[in-house]
Amino acid sequence: MGKNEVSTLFSSDPDKYYRVSLFDRLGFKRNKCISCRKFFWSLVDKNTCPDHEAYNFIGNPPTNKRLDYIGAWKETEKYFQSQGHSITRRYPVVCRWRDDLYYTIASIVDFQRIMNNKVIFELPSNPLVVPQICLRFNDVENVGVSGRHYTSFCMIGQTCNADAPGGYWKDKCIDLDFGLLTNVLGIKPEEITFVEDIWIGAGAFGSSLEYFVRGLELGNAVFTEFEGDENNYRIMKNKIIDMGAGLERFSWITMGTPTSYDCTFGSIIKYLENSIGIQKDESFLSNYFKFVSRKFNIIEDDSSDKIIKLKKSIAHEMGVTFEHLEKIVSPYEAIYTIADHTRTLLFAISDGSLPSNVGGGYNLRILLRRVLSIIERFKWNIKIEDLIDTHVGYLKNMFPELEENKNEIYTILNLESERYVSTRQRMNDIASTIRKNGKQLNVDDLIRLYESDGITPDFLKEVNVITEIPSNFYVKLSELHNINQKPLYTPTIEGLEGLSPTRLLYYEDPSIREFDAQVLKIKGNYIILDQTSFYPRGGGQEPDKGLIGDARVQEVIKQGDIVLHKVENLSSLSERIMIKCKLDDARRESITKHHTATHILNSSARNTLGSWIWQNSAFKDVNYGRLDITHHSGLNKEEVERIEKTANEIVMKNLGVNIKEYERGESEQKFSFRIYQGGVVPSNKVRIVNISNFDIEACGGTHVNRTGDIGLIKILKSERIQDGVVRLEFVAGQAAINHIKNQDRNVSFISQSLGSSKEKLTDSFKKHLDESEKLRTKIKILLRKTSPILAKSISHNSTQITPEGVKLYTIFDNELDEEFHIVVGEKSITLDPFLIYISLIPKGEGIRVIVFVGEAARKYGINAGKIAKIFSVNLGGAGGGDFKFGQGGGKFKNKIDEVLNYSEMYVKDTIKR
Numbered sequence: 001m002g003k004n005e006v007s008t009l010f011s012s013d014p015d016k017y018y019r020v021s022l023f024d025r026l027g028f029k030r031n032k033c034i035s036c037r038k039f040f041w042s043l044v045d046k047n048t049c050p051d052h053e054a055y056n057f058i059g060n061p062p063t064n065k066r067l068d069y070i071g072a073w074k075e076t077e078k079y080f081q082s083q084g085h086s087i088t089r090r091y092p093v094v095c096r097w098r099d100d101l102y103y104t105i106a107s108i109v110d111f112q113r114i115m116n117n118k119v120i121f122e123l124p125s126n127p128l129v130v131p132q133i134c135l136r137f138n139d140v141e142n143v144g145v146s147g148r149h150y151t152s153f154c155m156i157g158q159t160c161n162a163d164a165p166g167g168y169w170k171d172k173c174i175d176l177d178f179g180l181l182t183n184v185l186g187i188k189p190e191e192i193t194f195v196e197d198i199w200i201g202a203g204a205f206g207s208s209l210e211y212f213v214r215g216l217e218l219g220n221a222v223f224t225e226f227e228g229d230e231n232n233y234r235i236m237k238n239k240i241i242d243m244g245a246g247l248e249r250f251s252w253i254t255m256g257t258p259t260s261y262d263c264t265f266g267s268i269i270k271y272l273e274n275s276i277g278i279q280k281d282e283s284f285l286s287n288y289f290k291f292v293s294r295k296f297n298i299i300e301d302d303s304s305d306k307i308i309k310l311k312k313s314i315a316h317e318m319g320v321t322f323e324h325l326e327k328i329v330s331p332y333e334a335i336y337t338i339a340d341h342t343r344t345l346l347f348a349i350s351d352g353s354l355p356s357n358v359g360g361g362y363n364l365r366i367l368l369r370r371v372l373s374i375i376e377r378f379k380w381n382i383k384i385e386d387l388i389d390t391h392v393g394y395l396k397n398m399f400p401e402l403e404e405n406k407n408e409i410y411t412i413l414n415l416e417s418e419r420y421v422s423t424r425q426r427m428n429d430i431a432s433t434i435r436k437n438g439k440q441l442n443v444d445d446l447i448r449l450y451e452s453d454g455i456t457p458d459f460l461k462e463v464n465v466i467t468e469i470p471s472n473f474y475v476k477l478s479e480l481h482n483i484n485q486k487p488l489y490t491p492t493i494e495g496l497e498g499l500s501p502t503r504l505l506y507y508e509d510p511s512i513r514e515f516d517a518q519v520l521k522i523k524g525n526y527i528i529l530d531q532t533s534f535y536p537r538g539g540g541q542e543p544d545k546g547l548i549g550d551a552r553v554q555e556v557i558k559q560g561d562i563v564l565h566k567v568e569n570l571s572s573l574s575e576r577i578m579i580k581c582k583l584d585d586a587r588r589e590s591i592t593k594h595h596t597a598t599h600i601l602n603s604s605a606r607n608t609l610g611s612w613i614w615q616n617s618a619f620k621d622v623n624y625g626r627l628d629i630t631h632h633s634g635l636n637k638e639e640v641e642r643i644e645k646t647a648n649e650i651v652m653k654n655l656g657v658n659i660k661e662y663e664r665g666e667s668e669q670k671f672s673f674r675i676y677q678g679g680v681v682p683s684n685k686v687r688i689v690n691i692s693n694f695d696i697e698a699c700g701g702t703h704v705n706r707t708g709d710i711g712l713i714k715i716l717k718s719e720r721i722q723d724g725v726v727r728l729e730f731v732a733g734q735a736a737i738n739h740i741k742n743q744d745r746n747v748s749f750i751s752q753s754l755g756s757s758k759e760k761l762t763d764s765f766k767k768h769l770d771e772s773e774k775l776r777t778k779i780k781i782l783l784r785k786t787s788p789i790l791a792k793s794i795s796h797n798s799t800q801i802t803p804e805g806v807k808l809y810t811i812f813d814n815e816l817d818e819e820f821h822i823v824v825g826e827k828s829i830t831l832d833p834f835l836i837y838i839s840l841i842p843k844g845e846g847i848r849v850i851v852f853v854g855e856a857a858r859k860y861g862i863n864a865g866k867i868a869k870i871f872s873v874n875l876g877g878a879g880g881g882d883f884k885f886g887q888g889g890g891k892f893k894n895k896i897d898e899v900l901n902y903s904e905m906y907v908k909d910t911i912k913r
């Protein structure tokens with residue numbers, strides 16, 4: 001049974017699936033659309049469903065109330081509160097609690113958690129309403145154009161568990177929504193149409209009623225009551241009401257503005273009109289967008305000039321020229337797009353996402369580049385900062401948290417804008433090459449250009465390389481990026497069924513190093529005990545090692561509830577015996593310190609650099625630790641020092657590390673989604689590691705009791721490992737002390753060699769540097785003075801190898817360097833144009849090859865580059881150059897004699913070729 005079959009099944013029994021008490025009470029009648037055969041319910045007789053209706057509320061709203069965006073929310077909030085609903089604060093737009101999504105795409109996602117590949121619902125209260133900002137990037141090219149598409153919008157999520165206290169089902173849900181439309185928005189009942197539909201998603205499905213007013217869908221009440229797929233399903237124990245309505249539309253239906261953007265973005269449209277100096281022709285735009293609403297969905301056209309065709313036909317119907325229409329409409333499309341994109345950037349960056357080329361971050365970079373391109377194309381004088389400021393000023397009435405991160409958002413957007421400007425020259429060069437070639441670019445070409453060079457189609461449109469952006473560009477691009485890859489290390493050991501879960505001593509008492517346990521099962525090289533203190537590999541933490549009896553533990557993994565110990569030698573072990581177990585104490589201590597240090601460094605980095613810092617991944621081993629953080633640029637020395645300083649201050653404060661288990665929902669509400677630094681926790685109990693409120697994370701690893709136990713944290717290195725991610729490598733505890741001891745030893749060695757004390761090391765080092773610089777200068781002068789004499793003796797000592805008089809001089813020099821041979825070689829061939837000068841010089845682990853060929857010798861086809869190549873190849877490397885000068889090298893020092901013996905032959909070989 002597919003979607004159509006489910007739909008047919010539900011519609012064949014409307015009394016069971018769709019008839020709600022409101023319909024009977026008020027006399028709603030069920031009709032079938034003559035055009036698309038959908039069923040719908042209305043008070044007035046109609047033969048087509050609202051899908052075929054134009055938006056004739058534009059310029060003529062069906063209510064006397066006028067609610068702007070925030071106003072519409074305030075009224076909705078008040079209404080649902082009075083009807084016994086809790087109002088839940090919005091969740092972040094960056095979906096930290098689901099591995100399969102980057103961004104929150106619907107209000108119901110807030111309450112979905114995935115456990116054992118199954119979606120479960122967790123509601124913080126029942127019933128509730130949440131104003132959830134959702135991000136969707138699959139309609140980017142329609143934003144600003146259609147009058148109703150957004151990259152971010154507010155979904156009012158009316159949600160309840162029908163079978164839990166406070167819950168309700170279809171009748172009450174539709175009563176409430178009908179009350180909202182009529183009492184709150186002031187819409188007459190006969191204006192409202194309910195359309196029968198179904199919803200299938202994430203392992204569950206059910207019927208739904210969409211409600212429309214004058215062709216505009218205002219909300220969709222989904223009744224999720226079956227779990228499984230369409231072929232094999234059962235009724236859920238906890239049925240879910242999931243009504244989602246776009247706040248942007250609530251406002252629009254009451255205001256009747258030309259587009260929904262006009263009543264959604266507060267004063268920003270006015271602000272943009274003023275800075276650009278244009279004035280809205282309200283009636284023209286109303287008329288135009290009414291046409292758009294009727295035609296936008298009907299055109300089944302994927303060609304890139306779809307929008308142009310649409311506009312031409314509307315211009316025709318409106319009795320104006322296409323040029324005239326475009327002159328009025330296109331600046332507004334640009335304004336709307338800028339308003340939408342900057343608002344999305346505001347929410348996303350505020351919630352911790354960074355523009356980049358990887359993961360979900362690519363969407364943000366492309367939005368910002370679109371905005372910058374548009375501003376450039378129209379040559380408008382608009383500052384992004386002012387736009388963000390205006391958005392925040394309006395939205396803070398609903399989302400006060402946006403104000404907190406304002407400065408950090410400016411930082412990120414300015415940095416990204418600068419990056420864009422600095423790559424424009426290169427982008428221009430590439431664009432002019434494309435224009436010269438005259439090649440028609442298809443979608444794949446455009447995607448390649450974006451992926452490899454960051455060139456957006458908007459830019460290409462701006463510089464007239466393409467006329468239109470293909471409508472499927474953004475869809476294709478987001479498909480490429482939407483797969484959230486997280487490789488998991490999960491070897492599966494079969495045959496563990498029936499074993500009871502391993503008792504985890506490392507959680508009960510992390511200080512246990514020796515314990516007795518019973519061997520429950522031996523599977524290959526893996527031992528399963530009834531209880532264990534061996535910490536298994538997980539969350540970037542390396543496993544414990546030690547002994548089970550006499551058997552050395554090499555690896556520990558966890559599979560489901562069972563801990564498996566891989567050992568070297570099983571001979572002393574058998575099933576059912578009791579056995580003594582002992583952990584490698586120093587190893588556990590060191591790993592634990594490195595682990596706790598990652599928590600401290602992560603928060604230190606956030607406090608030092610900015611709120612966008614999240615843990616990207618981490619690795620904790622016995623000798624060192626590694627923390628990858630999300631950051632827009634590489635770190636300079638001062639930043640690294642500041643992070644290290646903050647971290648060591650926390651160590652020295654000796655703060656308590658408290659570990660406590662919470663219900664998942666409770667921990668999320670209490671500590672926010674910041675707890676998910678190490679990724680999603682796949683259980684309904686969450687272990688919260690709280691370093692005295694300095695750092696709070698959900699974490700299953702091993703930690704010290706107090707930060708002072710770590711002793712010391714030393715950052716060894718920072719490196720930008722990919723766009724948007726910086727790696728910190730560090731040592732902590734004994735490993736940090738060892739590191740410093742080593743450095744001290746090196747310093748002692750150097751100071752002794754310089755004949756100085758450690759205290760005066762820098763002074764005497766500087767003195768030595770000066771002296772050696774003087775010596776180098778002297779040597780250069782000496783070389784210049786003696787090189788003519790050397791050259792003469794080289795010419796004299798060379799061997800004639802051709803009848804024409806070409807001579808060869810080969811030397812292996814253990815004493816003087818490359819620089820010397822370059823000077824002398826060049827001098828020699830100037831003095832003797834028949835000379836070939838070849839020197840082999842040891843350098844590091846290998847050998848360098850330097851070749852010069854004099855002018856006369858070159859005339860006989862002798863090529864220095866070819867000679868360098870053949871010598872280098874025979875030394876196990878590579879080389880090349882031109883006729884006069886060649887260089888290269890190899891790594892086989894033991895081949896030097898052989899190469900020297902055959903040098904004449906090698907040279908002659910190059911002449912033959």
Ligand SMILES: [Zn+2]
Pocket residue numbers: 033034035036037038048049050051052
């Ligand atoms: Zn229809």
Ligand SMILES: [Zn+2]
Pocket residue numbers: 595596599689699700701702703
């Ligand atoms: Zn931890």
